[in-house]
Amino acid sequence: xxxxxxxxxxxxxxxxxxxxxxxxxxxxxxxxxxxxxxxxxxxxxxxxxxxxxxxxxxxxxxxxxxxxxxxxxxxxxxxxxxxxxxxxxxxxxxxxxxxxxxxxxxxxxxxxxxxxxxxxxxxxxxxxxxxxxxxxxxxxxxxxxxxxxxxxxxxxxxxxxxxxxxxxxxxxxxxxxxxxxxxxxxxxxxxxxxxxxxxxxxxxxxxxxxxxxxxxxxxxxxxxxxxxxxxxxxxxxxxxxxxxxxxxxxxxxxxxxxxxxxxxxxxxxxxxxxxxxxxxxxxxxxxxxxxxxxxxxxxxxxxxxxxxxxxxxxxxxxxxxxxxxxxxxxxxxxxxxxxxxxxxxxxxxxxxxxx
Amino acid sequence: xxxxxxxxxxxxxxxxxxxxxxxxxxxxxxxxxxxxxxxxxxxxxxxxxxxxxxxxxxxxxxxxxxxxxxxxxxxxxxxxxxxxxxxxxxxxxxxxxxxxxxxxxxxxxxxxxxxxxxxxxxxxxxxxxxxxxxxxxxxxxxxxxxxxxxxxxxxxxxxxxxxxxxxxxxxxxxxxxxxxxxxxxxxxxxxxxxxxxxxxxxxxxxxxxxxxxxxxxxxxxxxxxxxxxxxxxxxxxxxxxxxxxxxxxxxxxxxxxxxxxxxxxxxxxxxxxxxxxxxxxxxxx
Numbered sequence: 001x002x003x004x005x006x007x008x009x010x011x012x013x014x015x016x017x018x019x020x021x022x023x024x025x026x027x028x029x030x031x032x033x034x035x036x037x038x039x040x041x042x043x044x045x046x047x048x049x050x051x052x053x054x055x056x057x058x059x060x061x062x063x064x065x066x067x068x069x070x071x072x073x074x075x076x077x078x079x080x081x082x083x084x085x086x087x088x089x090x091x092x093x094x095x096x097x098x099x100x101x102x103x104x105x106x107x108x109x110x111x112x113x114x115x116x117x118x119x120x121x122x123x124x125x126x127x128x129x130x131x132x133x134x135x136x137x138x139x140x141x142x143x144x145x146x147x148x149x150x151x152x153x154x155x156x157x158x159x160x161x162x163x164x165x166x167x168x169x170x171x172x173x174x175x176x177x178x179x180x181x182x183x184x185x186x187x188x189x190x191x192x193x194x195x196x197x198x199x200x201x202x203x204x205x206x207x208x209x210x211x212x213x214x215x216x217x218x219x220x221x222x223x224x225x226x227x228x229x230x231x232x233x234x235x236x237x238x239x240x241x242x243x244x245x246x247x248x249x250x251x252x253x254x255x256x257x258x259x260x261x262x263x264x265x266x267x268x269x270x271x272x273x274x275x276x277x278x279x280x281x282x283x284x285x286x287x288x289x290x291x292x293x294x295x296x297x298x299x300x301x302x303x304x305x306x307x308x309x310x311x312x313x314x315x316x317x318x319x320x321x322x323x324x325x326x327x328x329x330x331x332x333x334x335x336x337x338x339x340x341x342x343x344x345x346x347x348x349x350x351x352x353x354x355x
Numbered sequence: 356x357x358x359x360x361x362x363x364x365x366x367x368x369x370x371x372x373x374x375x376x377x378x379x380x381x382x383x384x385x386x387x388x389x390x391x392x393x394x395x396x397x398x399x400x401x402x403x404x405x406x407x408x409x410x411x412x413x414x415x416x417x418x419x420x421x422x423x424x425x426x427x428x429x430x431x432x433x434x435x436x437x438x439x440x441x442x443x444x445x446x447x448x449x450x451x452x453x454x455x456x457x458x459x460x461x462x463x464x465x466x467x468x469x470x471x472x473x474x475x476x477x478x479x480x481x482x483x484x485x486x487x488x489x490x491x492x493x494x495x496x497x498x499x500x501x502x503x504x505x506x507x508x509x510x511x512x513x514x515x516x517x518x519x520x521x522x523x524x525x526x527x528x529x530x531x532x533x534x535x536x537x538x539x540x541x542x543x544x545x546x547x548x549x550x551x552x553x554x555x556x557x558x559x560x561x562x563x564x565x566x567x568x569x570x571x572x573x574x575x576x577x578x579x580x581x582x583x584x585x586x587x588x589x590x591x592x593x594x595x596x597x598x599x600x601x602x603x604x605x606x607x608x609x610x611x612x613x614x615x616x617x618x619x620x621x622x623x624x625x626x627x628x629x630x631x632x633x634x635x636x637x638x639x640x
Contacts, residue, residue: 148575156613308461315454
């Protein structure tokens with residue numbers, strides 16, 4: 001048992017550390033901090049979902065926040081419509097709810113839609129992108145345009161979404177359960193653990209192996225007889241559903257949702273978190289999210305101006321100094337140490353003849 | 356009458372779209388580098404124009420040229436310091452240029468202030484074309500875009516530099532074997548692309564105003580445009596600018612500009628399913 005534990009890669013220890021940290025955090029923090037950490041936990045689910053797509057499959061999505069924000073908007077609209085015509089609508093002179101409001105008023109259906117709609121959007125988009133044999137960079141460009149367009153679209157539909165100010169005053173509810181900050185936080189951490197377990201299970205399965213081989217060499221996978229497009233669509237849809245789930249958990253902590261939550265800035269930020277943490281091993285996504293968000297609040301408490309400069313500097317430093325990210329570097333170090341140890345053992349056992 | 360005026364507006368916005376996409380054709384099409392800081396290059400050009408033309412009183416056309424050269428110098432420095440080390444690594448280039456865009460935006464914000472600065476329209480007044488009143492500046496935009504397009508075409512196909520550049524993108528190792536310094540060609544190409552972005556920024560400044568955050572909205576538009584045009588082709592990009600600019604303008608005239616953009620985006624996604632190399636890419640033998 002102990003031997004088996006020692007053989008685990010270093011990042012699994014970090015995973016355990018992060019999850020334990022999330023679990024004990026509320027014992028030492030006030031409600032405000034717990035709310036912040038809850039947002040970070042929702043972001044972690046979001047980052048995990050993108051890590052499946054980018055880290056494992058090599059598809060760099062620049063519009064993942066669209067899927068996150070759609071999940072958030074589903075629950076946001078559901079809460080807003082549940083009390084009849086909301087204030088911002090009646091101020092515009094609208095007396096009737098739009099046609100889809102009756103569907104969204106049912107909380108359970110809205111919560112399910114918050115997972116299904118992002119997944120469906122991802123699948124449809126994936127069908128169009130992946131079945132034509134466009135190169136990797138096109139995927140990034142199209143998703144980037146998607147983010148830009150959805151952001152302006154949601155800002156523009158002010159009769160439904162209240163424009164750029166967004167939907168506010170949202171309660172802490174998830175699938176019909178209304179909770180206070182700390183219980184809701186534990187619910188979120190529970191979902192983080194579930195999503196982490198799911199992603200781990202997926203990445204170790206045959207499906208995950210196929211994803212990794214798409215990243216490494218897509219042509220070879222198709223020579224062996226698999227259709228890479230199907231795997232890509234499937235992983236994009238799964239990742240979209242998880243992102244929607246993350247959005248649904250983020251909105252209650254944030255108390256509001258606005259078009260910036262589905263725009264290009266958040267989309268790029270997640271990529272940055274994963275890049276700093278290290279991609280393709282799940283740990284990096286969680287660690288990066290934690291570090292960057294924590295630093296951001298810490299720095300913006302005394303100066304909001306320097307944060308973009310610090311972040312930019314951090315990105316450049318990671319790219320030029322540790323291109324595999326923090327966790328990637330740690331794994332490399334562990335691998336090298338193990339290799340050196342094995343070599344030493346071998347050379348001790350049998351004296352090499354030429355020495 | 357309505358159609359005619361929408362067509363004229365569409366022509367001007369197509370010309371603008373083409374003008375700020377040309378830099379992307381150079382950088383993305385010929386160097387396979389996606390420059391996320393493209394918007395910030397546009398913004399830098401606009402600031403150069405603001406300080407030279409509005410603050411220092413330099414003639415407008417001269418400020419335009421200066422915007423081109425100063426941003427091109429900046430582009431050369433960026434290529435030497437950052438981009439050069441990242442050729443072939445798409446994800447890293449995207450992130451590095453994003454970091455660059457964050458840093459430039461914030462530095463400009465801290466140094467010049469975040470408020471919108473206005474640049475007086477240099478060729479004020481209206482002119483009547485085919486019975487439609489058109490601002491003189493729109494005509495100027497169309498003319499200057501045509502000139503820049505022509506100049507770029509000349510550089511591409513009629514100068515030794517253009518030939519080297521096309522050779523370097525076509526077959527890099529062979530080009531190096533022939534004794535051409537591909538690294539110098541890379542620097543010049545990148546600088547030229549960034550310079551074009553700066554030039555576009557200077558043209559945009561009088562109509563859109565100048566602010567540190569002005570660049571964001573142009574990036575995705577120009578990327579999509581170049582994708583539709585087929586990445587490397589100048590006439591393809593020109594045609595797709597015309598197509599996208601006109602359809603957005605006409606649809607926007609009868610409907611709503613954001614919805615029109617959404618529709619055009621959907622069309623682009625469907626198009627990429629069936630013509631992945633862009634609408635106007637030549638068939639390779």
